Amino acid sequence: MKTxxxxxxxxxxxxxxxxxxxxxxxxxxxxxxxEGGGKPGSSASPGGEAATPEALPSTVAVSSPAxxxxxxxxxxxxxxxxxxxxxxxxxxxxxxxxxxxxxLDKDAGTFTPAKALPWGAKITVTVTGPEADGKTNTxxxxxxxxxxxxxxxxxxxxxxxxxxxxxxxxxxxxFGRSIPESFRDDVERRMKVTATPAQVGTWHxxxxxxxxxxxxxxxxxxxxxxxxxxLAGVPLGNGYYGRSDLxxxxxxxxxxxxxxxxKTKRMTVKQDGKVxxxxxxSLGKKSTPSSxxxxxxxxxxxxxxxxxxxxxxxxxxxxxxxxxxxxxxWSGQFIHxxxxxxxxxxxxxxxxxxxxxxxxxxxxxxxxxxxxDPITVTxxxxxxxxxxxxxxxxxxWDEYKKGSYL
Numbered sequence: 001m002k003t004x005x006x007x008x009x010x011x012x013x014x015x016x017x018x019x020x021x022x023x024x025x026x027x028x029x030x031x032x033x034x035e036g037g038g039k040p041g042s043s044a045s046p047g048g049e050a051a052t053p054e055a056l057p058s059t060v061a062v063s064s065p066a067x068x069x070x071x072x073x074x075x076x077x078x079x080x081x082x083x084x085x086x087x088x089x090x091x092x093x094x095x096x097x098x099x100x101x102x103x104l105d106k107d108a109g110t111f112t113p114a115k116a117l118p119w120g121a122k123i124t125v126t127v128t129g130p131e132a133d134g135k136t137n138t139x140x141x142x143x144x145x146x147x148x149x150x151x152x153x154x155x156x157x158x159x160x161x162x163x164x165x166x167x168x169x170x171x172x173x174x175f176g177r178s179i180p181e182s183f184r185d186d187v188e189r190r191m192k193v194t195a196t197p198a199q200v201g202t203w204h205x206x207x208x209x210x211x212x213x214x215x216x217x218x219x220x221x222x223x224x225x226x227x228x229x230x231l232a233g234v235p236l237g238n239g240y241y242g243r244s245d246l247x248x249x250x251x252x253x254x255x256x257x258x259x260x261x262x263k264t265k266r267m268t269v270k271q272d273g274k275v276x277x278x279x280x281x282s283l284g285k286k287s288t289p290s291s292x293x294x295x296x297x298x299x300x301x302x303x304x305x306x307x308x309x310x311x312x313x314x315x316x317x318x319x320x321x322x323x324x325x326x327x328x329x330w331s332g333q334f335i336h337x338x339x340x341x342x343x344x345x346x347x348x349x350x351x352x353x354x355x356x357x358x359x360x361x362x363x364x365x366x367x368x369x370x371x372x373d374p375i376t377v378t379x380x381x382x383x384x385x386x387x388x389x390x391x392x393x394x395x396x397w398d399e400y401k402k403g404s405y406l
Contacts, residue, residue, distance in 0.1 A: 059082070059083055059129070059137065060080065060081065060082045060083075060088060060127045060128065060129040060138070060139045061080065061081050061082075061127065061139045062078070062079075062080050062125050062127055062139055062140075062141035063079045063080060063081050063109075064076075064077075064078065064079040065078070065143040066143070067141045067142065067143070068142060068143065068144075069143040069144070070143070070144050071144070071147075072123075072143050072144065072145050072146060073145070073146060073235070074116040074117045074118070074119060074145050074146060074232070074233030075113070075116050075117070075233045075234055076117075076145075077110050077111065077113075078090070078092060078110070078111040078112075078113075078125055079109055079110050079111075080109050080110075080111070080125075080127045080139075081109055082109065082127065082129050083129070084129060084130050085106040085109060086106055087129065087130040088106065088127060088128065088129050088130070089104075089127070089128045090104055090111045090125065090126070090127050090128075091125070091126045091128075092111060092113065092123060092124070092125050092126075093123070093124045093126075094117070094118055094121050094122075094123060095118070095122045095123075097124075100113055100114075100123070101113070101114040101115075102114050111125075115230060115232060115245055116230075116232040116233030116234075116245075117145050118145065119145060119147055119148035119233075120144070120145060120146070120147045120148065121144065121145050122142055122143075122144050123142065123143055123144070123145060124140065124141075124142050125140065125141050125142070125143075126138060126139075126140045127139045127140075149239070149240075149241050151238075151239050151240045151241065152240065152241055152242070152243040153175055153176050153177045153179075153231075153236050153240050153241070153243060154175070154244075155173065155174070155175055155229055155231050155242055155243065155244065155246060156173070156174050156176075156246070157171075157172065157173055157174075157227075157229070157246055157248050158171075158172035158173075158174065159171065159172065159248055159250055160248060160250075161247075161248055161249050161250065162249070162250065162251075163250045163251070164250070164251045164252075164253045165250060165251075165252060165253065165370055165371055165372035166252075166253060166256060166296065166297065166369070166371065166372030166373035166374065167218040167219040167220075167252055167253070167255045167256070167257070167372070167373070167374065168218055168219075168257075168296040168373060168374030168390075168393055169219070169296065169371065169372025169390075170213060170214045170296075170390055171193065171212065171213040171214075171225070171227055171248075172210065172211075172212055172390075173191065173211050173212075173213075173229055174209060174210050175208075175209045175210070175236075176209075176243075177209070177236075177240060178209055179208055179209070179236055180208075180236075180237035180238065181405070182237070183235065183236055184205060184211075184405040185405040185406055186234065187211070187231065187234070187236070188203050188211075188404060188405055188406050189406070190229065190231055190234060191203060191211075191213075191227065191228070191229045191230075191231075192227065192228050192230075193213055193225065193226070193227040194225070194226045195215070195219070195220075195223055195225050195226075196223060196224045196225075196226075197220060197223055199215040199216070199219065199220060199223070200215060200216045201213055201214055201215035201216060202214075202400065202401050202404045202406075203403075203404050204392065204400050204403030204404060205403050205404070205405070206387065206403070212390075212392055213227070214393070214400065216397050218255065218257075218374065218393075219252040220252065221252065221253070221254050221255040221272060222251070222252060222253070222254065223251075223252045224250075224251055224252070225249075225250050225251070225252060226247070226248070226249045226250075227248050228246070228247045229245060229246045229247075230245045231243075231244070231245065232244045232245045253370050254271060254272055255270070255271065255272050255273065256269070256270075256271050256368065256369060256370065256373045257269075257270045257271075257373070257374055257375075257376075258270075258335075258365075258373065258374070258375040258376070259375070259376050259378075260281055260283070260355060260375065260376070260377045260378070261379055262283055262290070262292070262349070262377070262378060262379030262380045263378075263379045265280060265281055265282065265283070265345070265346045265347060265349070266278055266279065266280060266281065267279040267280075267281050267355070269365075271368075277361075279357055279358075279361045279365070280345040280346025280347075280357070281346065281355050281356060281357055282338065282341045282345045282346075282348065282349055282350050282351055282356040283349040283351060283353075283354075283356075283377070283380060284349055284351050284352060284353035284354065284380065285350055285351065285352075286349075286381060288351070288352040288353045289349075289353065289380045289381040290333060290349075290351070290353050290354070290377055290380045290382070291329060291331075291333060291377060291380065291382050291383065291384035291385070291388070292377050292378055292379060292380040292382065292383050293376070293377065293383060293394040294374055294375070294376040294384070294393040294394045295328040295329060295333075295374070295375050295376075295377075295384065295389050295390070295391065295393075295394070296328070296371075296372050296373060296374050296375070296389070296390050296393065297327070297328060297335075297369055297370065297371050297372060297373045297375070298328060298330075298371065298389060298390060299326070299327045299371065300326050300327075300366065300369065300371070301322075301325045301326075301327075302323065302325075302366065303321070303322070303323055304321075304322050304325050305319060305320065305321055305322065306319070306320050306322050306325075306332075307319045308332075308352075322334070322336050322337070323336065323362060323363075324336055324337045324359075324362035324363055324365065326365070326366065326369060327389075328355075328375055328389055329384070329388045329389040330387075330388055330389055331353075331388050331389075332352075332353065333353045333354055333355070333389075334354045334355070335354070335355040335357065335362075335365065336354055336355075336356065336362060337356075337357060337358065337361075337362025337363065338356035338357065338358075338362075339358065339359045341356045342358045342359070344356075345357065345358060355375075355377070374393055
């Protein structure tokens with residue numbers, strides 16, 4: 001019985017040794033990819049408690065333009081990827097290492113240069129993510145912009161810095177070459193208007209080479225307007241690109257609005273909403289009627305000469321010195337002093353389409369008006385044709401908006 005018990009214990013010891021060997025089989029030849037108890041990949045610690053997963057380092061990369069890309073458009077946005085965009089920074093530098101200013105949209109993973117990148121320049125982009133294990137996570141990429149193109153379009157503004165204009169003045173931008181319709185939405189996106197106080201407005205194309213901007217209602221008196229046209233390096237169709245950017249900073253003056261009624265033969269002048277003068281007028285006779293509609297003062301000449309000898313049939317043309325002339329249409333309608341019709345003003349129409357006022361009141365008006373002050377004429381035989389002057393206010397807001405490609 002004792003011998004049998006000894007053998008039974010020995011068998012149990014061998015079995016236990018075999019089980020131990022099978023549990024750690026070849027432990028010295030194959031390294032385990034996990035530590036502690038449980039299955040590989042579990043978060044159990046040797047003590048049975050869940051361990052906190054170790055944070056993986058964030059990865060960053062420049063996704064566009066491609067590394068070492070050539071002939072890249074100068075307005076190309078730079079795109080990047082990051083596992084932690086909020087903690088990621090982007091630095092863009094030119095060939096001399098000077099940092100390029102721009103707007104970083106971390107949610108979209110995009111850096112947009114504030115202006116066109118230099119022509120034919122090597123650009124370096126450095127994207128830096130958050131630290132991991134005490135090390136910064138950085139990606140660097142370079143690309144080269146296109147050479148300066150031979151086909152460039154000049155962009156200009158009718159208005160300049162520091163000007164003071166009337167509440168009806170449209171902003172006018174002109175191009176040295178026609179802009180194809182398919183590119184006009186891109187152009188509008190790069191023309192930004194900022195009014196202080198803020199005012200709703202829109203662009204309206206008057207021709208393939210000219211675009212205007214007006215607010216929904218007249219500009220607020222004494223407001224400030226700033227606009228930027230950022231078209232340098234922007235494709236404008238048929239292989240052409242924008243030559244340069246421009247900015248204009250101007251001021252809107254007091255509100256000065258003129259209203260003329262053919263029925264009463266009177267002009268009512270309001271300044272900042274209050275009537276300050278009522279002026280007798282003589283409008284165009286039936287054969288040469290004044291236009292009914294809303295116009296603005298385009299230009300002012302204290303003294304000029306109206307010469308229609310080349311425009312009208314022989315014997316009908318005239319050449320007359322004029323004082324205090326204010327153009328309101330391209331076809332030749334003006335507000336001006338007409339001492340020869342003072343006896344008719346306020347009673348009957350005798351002009352060739354102009355708004356005649358007395359010499360004294362012509363001087364009074366001339367001293368107070370500014371380019372862009374609006375004038376509305378009502379009740380005449382002819383309607384104002386859009387395009388005959390700055391007729392931006394001769395259209396309803398809904399009609400005006402249709403001239404925008406956005």
